[in-house]
Amino acid sequence: MTAEELLLWARGPGLVIASSIFVFGMLVRIVEIFMLGRKKNLAELRACGLEAGVKTMFTRSLPADRNTMQRSMFTFVAGYVFHIGLFVVIFLLTPHIQLFESLVGFAWPALPTPVVDFFAVLTMLALLAVLWHRLTNSVLRFLSTSQDYLVWFLTFLPVLTGYMAYHHLFIPYTLALAVHILSVELMLLLFPFTKFTHAFTLFIARFYNGYMAGQKGVQQ
Amino acid sequence: MADDRTIADMLRSQGVTRRGFLKFCATTASMMALSPAMVPKIAEALENAKRPSVIWLSFQECTGCTESLTRSHAPTIEKLMFDVISLDHHHTLMAASGDAVHEAMYEAMEENYGKYILIVDGSIPVGNPAYSTIGGISNLDMLKDVAKGAAAIVAVGTCAAYGGLPYANPNPTGAVPVSEIIKDKPIINVPGCPPIPVVITGVLAQYLTFGKLPEMDDLGRPMAFYGQNIHDRCYRRPFYERGQFAETFDDEGARKGWCLFKLGCRGPITYNACATTKWNEGTSWPVEAGHGCLGCSQPNFWDMGGFYNALSEPTRNIGETAGYALAAGAAVGLAAGAAARHKKTKAVTNHQTVTVDDLEKEKSS
Numbered sequence: 001m002t003a004e005e006l007l008l009w010a011r012g013p014g015l016v017i018a019s020s021i022f023v024f025g026m027l028v029r030i031v032e033i034f035m036l037g038r039k040k041n042l043a044e045l046r047a048c049g050l051e052a053g054v055k056t057m058f059t060r061s062l063p064a065d066r067n068t069m070q071r072s073m074f075t076f077v078a079g080y081v082f083h084i085g086l087f088v089v090i091f092l093l094t095p096h097i098q099l100f101e102s103l104v105g106f107a108w109p110a111l112p113t114p115v116v117d118f119f120a121v122l123t124m125l126a127l128l129a130v131l132w133h134r135l136t137n138s139v140l141r142f143l144s145t146s147q148d149y150l151v152w153f154l155t156f157l158p159v160l161t162g163y164m165a166y167h168h169l170f171i172p173y174t175l176a177l178a179v180h181i182l183s184v185e186l187m188l189l190l191f192p193f194t195k196f197t198h199a200f201t202l203f204i205a206r207f208y209n210g211y212m213a214g215q216k217g218v219q220q
Numbered sequence: 221m222a223d224d225r226t227i228a229d230m231l232r233s234q235g236v237t238r239r240g241f242l243k244f245c246a247t248t249a250s251m252m253a254l255s256p257a258m259v260p261k262i263a264e265a266l267e268n269a270k271r272p273s274v275i276w277l278s279f280q281e282c283t284g285c286t287e288s289l290t291r292s293h294a295p296t297i298e299k300l301m302f303d304v305i306s307l308d309h310h311h312t313l314m315a316a317s318g319d320a321v322h323e324a325m326y327e328a329m330e331e332n333y334g335k336y337i338l339i340v341d342g343s344i345p346v347g348n349p350a351y352s353t354i355g356g357i358s359n360l361d362m363l364k365d366v367a368k369g370a371a372a373i374v375a376v377g378t379c380a381a382y383g384g385l386p387y388a389n390p391n392p393t394g395a396v397p398v399s400e401i402i403k404d405k406p407i408i409n410v411p412g413c414p415p416i417p418v419v420i421t422g423v424l425a426q427y428l429t430f431g432k433l434p435e436m437d438d439l440g441r442p443m444a445f446y447g448q449n450i451h452d453r454c455y456r457r458p459f460y461e462r463g464q465f466a467e468t469f470d471d472e473g474a475r476k477g478w479c480l481f482k483l484g485c486r487g488p489i490t491y492n493a494c495a496t497t498k499w500n501e502g503t504s505w506p507v508e509a510g511h512g513c514l515g516c517s518q519p520n521f522w523d524m525g526g527f528y529n530a531l532s533e534p535t536r537n538i539g540e541t542a543g544y545a546l547a548a549g550a551a552v553g554l555a556a557g558a559a560a561r562h563k564k565t566k567a568v569t570n571h572q573t574v575t576v577d578d579l580e581k582e583k584s585s
Contacts, residue, residue, distance in 0.1 A: 011525060012536045015534045019542055026549065028556060095530065098532045173489055174489040174518070177531075
């Protein structure tokens with residue numbers, strides 16, 4: 001199989017398989033969660049809870065207090081850096097926007113390539129730092145499962161291969177592009193069945209926490 | 221027919237000056253990324269080289285490769301270069317017709333057995349050899365026959381190198397490239413639809429100069445001409461980096477000469493010399509003319525998705541399949557949720573309450 005054939009497979013059947021399993025799996029997970037339902041709340045509501053729910057979606061993303069910030073400064077900063085980096089790299093690079101446009105029918109402005117390139121490097125550095133932290137911090141290492149390492153690898157690989165493709169590092173561009181797309185497809189395949197699902201469930205959970213607390217009259 | 225005159229003699233008789241000849245040698249050296257010190261060596265080698273016998277076979281092709289080589293406005297040095305090789309057999313260009321054509325070929329083969337260069341353009345149908353025959357001889361038999369005595373084979377054009385258009389899905393003739401049939405001879409692929417004229421002559425000049433095969437990439441192409449990526453060498457590259465793209469063929473971006481990536485340019489996956497050598501004696505090349513690169517020097521370029529879809533777009537409509545997946549996911553999710561609810565209700569109904577008295581009783585018994 002030539003690099004061209006591999007790229008063609010990745011852009012065609014590979015993408016169809018990966019995206020279908022991704023959509024299927026994520027919908028199963030989310031519908032399942034919503035179907036679980038909650039016990040009926042018999043207490044009188046102190047507030048509607050909606051406002052508190054929406055507010056919590058954002059406030060939980062900020063450091064709660066100085067103490068927390070000081071204790072987990074590294075996790076907070078490195079985590080934010082690679083998440084913002086991933087956002088920029090995934091959603092603000094022209095070829096990626098072209099892909100999204102072909103799927104959803106609309107586009108948005110892109111950042112210049114060197115800027116995205118800078119964020120790609122930043123993302124990789126932050127990802128390496130969190131891996132190093134996971135391996136050297138004894139508590140974190142004890143708590144880590146093989147899935148944590150798998151998810152790290154599946155996140156790192158597309159960024160690395162994309163960077164390699166752009167800079168023509170080590171392997172020809174055609175093969176690098178094929179490997180890059182395949183690495184993303186591998187991530188999509190495992191997305192619904194690993195902790196990647198937090199991308200969807202995170203804000204649902206945060207909203208629910210705030211909503212319930214708001215209804216009980218917990219002060220923000 | 222091959223004679224004893226050297227290439228230099230031939231060029232002089234064609235009215236090429238010493239200066240023009242050295243200029244050609246210098247161009248060839250620079251195209252092959254050789255040091256200027258190599259120019260005299262190329263000149264010397266070409267001056268003393270005997271006219272090599274060349275047999276050109278055309279199979280399933282459109283003659284575009286021959287056109288590319290011959291359709292220059294003025295007699296260029298490349299054209300003259302081609303005149304000085306002893307092109308003993310070329311279906312399109314030779315004066316002979318009928319049986320004389322084959323006689324000329326066999327004569328040239330016999331005279332230069334083991335030394336002639338075989339140039340092939342076009343793919344070979346193996347699904348049914350009768351799809352393409354010349355004088356009743358199938359392409360397959362002719363290629364095998366002529367390749368036997370060849371010193372080297374040059375597969376000119378994407379059809380001969382990688383199958384090209386005839387090879388495109390669903391490949392009705394069972395077309396294959398030369399390399400699929402001939403395994404025991406050195407093959408130089410010179411792909412392109414068509415290849416740049418100077419690249420064809422450059423490859424020949426290189427072979428004549430050094431007497432050995434050029435350095436080639438994993439697709440069998442000479443690195444000297446196919447080592448560079450179109451996207452990397454494109455004069456519109458800065459617009460790609462800045463994020464300035466033509467969205468249609470007649471918008472402001474197109475008029476300003478911005479990057480054609482969004483209009484399907486294949487520059488990023490294409491290796492060829494177009495961006496540096498250009499076409500029509502260095503006049504222009506497809507991207508400069510306002511159309512994205514089609515990637516014609518790459519294998520399977522006909523089947524690499526729509527020509528006007530960006531390289532990062534899917535080659536298939538994934539919306540429909542994703543729609544089914546969405547519906548199936550919702551259904552399975554509902555079923556799984558219902559099962560979980562059922563389990564919960566069952567657990568609640570089966571729940572046995574334990575009082576302190578029960579525990580006391582258990583303790584005393």
